[in-house]
Amino acid sequence: MRTLVATIIATVLLAGCSNDSNPSEPVVIPESDAAQDVVLQEDAASEEAEAAVLPDAQPESGVYPCGTQPPNPDSRKLPLDVTNAAPDLELRTGSERIELYARKSSSLTHEKLVDIANRSCEALTFDLKEFAVSATEPALAPAVRIIVLDDPTYDTATQAAGSYGVSYPEDGAYGDAVVVPESGLSSLVDFDDTLAHELTHIVHGRMAPNNYYITWFLIEGTATLAGTQYGMLKHNKPTDFVKGYLVGATGADATLTFDRYGLEDKTQNMGEVGHDQALSAFFMEYLRVKHLRPDAGAGFADVQARMLQAQMQVSDGSDEPTAFAAHMDGLSEPDAQKAFTQWLDATVGDSAARFGGTLFE
Known part of the structure; x- marks a missing residue:
């Protein structure tokens, strides 16, 4: 999601796993000049009906409402690779926050498209809450566009065959x-995880658009963790591929990352x-839960909100360290990395110590 060197940010399947960044057969995520980091039956009457409006989130749900006004096309163009x-492409349904x-020519029914829009709205509002972004934040005023493509068209547009989703920055x-x-709709558990991951990139791209000097481990770590957090909240299931890399990880793995x-x-x-x-997500x-803080307990x-604030500061001209x-109560980035690598070495072979209290427990 670079602003100077734009790169597709994709959520792909991993070998032997499912979701959030990699396929059963290795697929290289390419670079692009334009991009960054049960179908229900429907009768003729509903096919001719106007696009449905997403309902407001219920007050007790803990998420921001998506709005009740009919969707209006954004004045900005859709990503060039996609069009x-x-x-x-047509605007099919949406709300004040989602298009x-x-x-x-899509074979997806109107009801299914509305379901996708609702799921997108739920994932976006989760991200806004997790990253402490106000529901009235001006940068998030323009509706977020979700584009659903048949697989051949998706592969052509994104050059990321086998992935569950990609995000494009404003350009x-x-x-x-x-x-x-x-095809991502075949597993709604993975689909919801993917939405939370990719929408994190959208939120961060709007709040911290000048991200050329933000590290990839921070960009992808926050997004991958958000996908896992949302997967646990909605389905009690973390991002599948992540733990496989963490079970035997050592400090050398963290240093490499x-x-x-x-x-x-x-x-x-x-x-x-x-x-x-x-490894970025586990950092x-x-x-979040393990780092020992002087006189402040653990974690x-x-x-997530602190890391977004740090990215915003870098976007405004600061350096990442x-x-x-500034946003971690004086904890330096090198010291945090050193503590993480030492902790990984100390917990090799001790699953209780490594995963206890974490999302991967």
Whole structure:
């Protein structure tokens, strides 16, 4: 999700697992000049009906309402890669906060499209709450566009075959968007996780648009952790592929990730991407519940919100180490990394010590 060097940020399947960043066969996430980091039966009457409006979230649900006004097309253009591959995209349903696009030729029913829009809204409002972003934040005023494509068109548009979703940043006249393939709907557990992950990139891209000097382990760590948090909240199921990398991880694995997922993404294949996303997410989870703080117990419960504030400070011109310390009560980024690597070495083979109290317990 770089603003100077734009790169697709994708959620893909991993070998032997399911979701949030990698496939059963390795698939390399490509770079793109335009992109960054049960179908229900429907009768003719409903096919001709106007786009349904998403309901407000219930007050007791703990999420922000999506709005009740009919969707209006955003003035910004959709990502160029997508419209080149799918020139017949149409706004199909939505709300004040979500716009759902699909091809005119899409076989998905109106009810299914509304369900996708609702799921997108729920995931987005979870992210807003987790990252402590106000429901009235001006940067989040433009509706977030979700684009659903048949798999061949998705593969052509994103060059990320096998992935569950990609996010595009705003790029001049082209607005941001999350693009998902129809095949991702085969597992709604993974689909919801993917939405929370990719929508994190949208939220962060709007709040901290100048992210060229933000490390990949921070960008992907917060997004992958958000996917896991939402998966646990909604389905009691964390992101599948992550724990596989964590069971035997040592400090050397963390050191490798901090180097390979720095300001430049140096990963070469899906195995490396999965490894680094998993270790980045676990670094954030370690900070959330495990890191020992002087006179303050263990962990920063609001680490996700703190990390967004740090990214915003970097976007405004600060360097990441300074911003990190400013929002982590003086804890320096190098010291946090050192503590994490030492903790990993100390907990090898001790699952209770490593995973107790975490989302992966």
